[in-house]
Amino acid sequence: MKKATYAAVGIALLLIAIKSYAYFATNSVAMLSTLVDSMLDLGASAINLIAVRQSLVPADRDHRFGHGKAEALAGLFQSAIITGSAVFLLFQAGERLINPKTVYAGDVGIIVMVVSIVLTLVLVLYQRNVIRKTNSVAISADSLHYVGDVLINGGVILALILDTFFHLRFADGLFGILIALILLVSAWKIIRTSFADLMDEELGDEERENIKTIVLQQPGVLGIHDLRTRRSGQQVFIQMHIDMDGGISLHDAHTISDAVEARLMAEYPESEAIVHQDPIRVNDVPETLN
Structure with missing residues (x-):
């Protein structure tokens, strides 16, 4: 579990670096959306790193049932961050949809997104292996972010293709809105999973x-x-x-x-x-x- 959190933080840092370059090169709000999403992933993964370390601390005199619920608390914190950022992206993408702007260097953005998808898929496969062994709520929530990232990055590629090669200026803002909605759905799933743990929900x-x-x-x-x-x-x-x-x-x-x-x-x-x-x-x- 600890190794999975370290891997997530490392991948998030790398994605932020290459997406920042792509955003300044393309001026795409869809690219901005996925950059913000990666920043969220970094914050969420850092929180997970702390939460997982705490949750694995053995039971002590003051915590007879252990520290496992630290994972669920981290999940709620993650969902709050994701929700706030998704709302911000909705406003940014809505403004770009109303007032379209030219996207530059679309080919650079597409290449960066393909690399991002490959890196994210590698991380997700590793996280899934950890989840099968540990059933960790925190790692499951983190993996859910990155699964959404694969869809988001695919959407950004499509938006860049439509804008760069077909000159459909509305595509950039439209896909930015869709990405924000995906983030909101992901946040809701994390909230449900975290509440099930915190409220002592029965097993299936x-x-x-x-x-x-x-x-x-x-x-x-x-x-x-x-x-x-x-x-x-x-x-x-x-x-x-x-x-x-x-x-x-x-x-x-x-x-x-x-x-x-x-x-x-x-x-x-x-x-x-x-x-x-x-x-x-x-x-x-x-x-x-x-």
């Missing part, structure tokens, strides 16, 4: 059903109810009540609970499970599970 139905299946595979478990789940950064917290034969010893009940926790840890290495044992008579095993 598929994951919950998988947890139930794992628990019920343990010999001695007769049922499961009151399953509660939440995610905080890298950690998943699972709480449940399991039904067991009331006639077994406390030692055996504890052994079964430990086995359930071990099964869950094998499937979700980042999880922490709390299991409460409910004694029931074997003849009272419920036909349906909650």
Whole structure:
């Protein structure tokens, strides 16, 4: 995760450098839009770098559940920055749409955008690999920026082609507006993901059903109810009540609970499970599970 944040900051700095050159060479508002977007990416990636380092700090006396929610807080901060900049771009692009200006050195801008797309795709592929291994909210939010960048850079190339070779002056401002709207959509997705983490939203139905299946595979478990789940950064917290034969010893009940926790840890290495044992008579095993 730390390496992914370092890679994102490095790529963002490189993109800002080449896009700044392209903007001053082309005088394109679409190019300005993607330059501003890369500046946002740098800020967001820098915030992620700090948030990821904080989220990976082990639980301590004052933070018994760890520091995982630092990732979600970083996501909210990122979305606020992106939203403000998108609104700024809307005004800039709207003015250019009403009062079109000549775009210069369109070929330079196109070459820079192609290079930007290649660099961004390499970063996104690396981030996706990290996300598969860690399920990091912060890296997912950062990757979402750069996936949007691929679309944005493609849009800028199209705008430059239409303006430079077909003399469609409105294309520059129009694509600037479209890019701003893409940024707003990205900000909304980050907000939703961050709020799900901060508000202790349940895991998805598929994951919950998988947890139930794992628990019920343990010999001695007769049922499961009151399953509660939440995610905080890298950690998943699972709480449940399991039904067991009331006639077994406390030692055996504890052994079964430990086995359930071990099964869950094998499937979700980042999880922490709390299991409460409910004694029931074997003849009272419920036909349906909650």
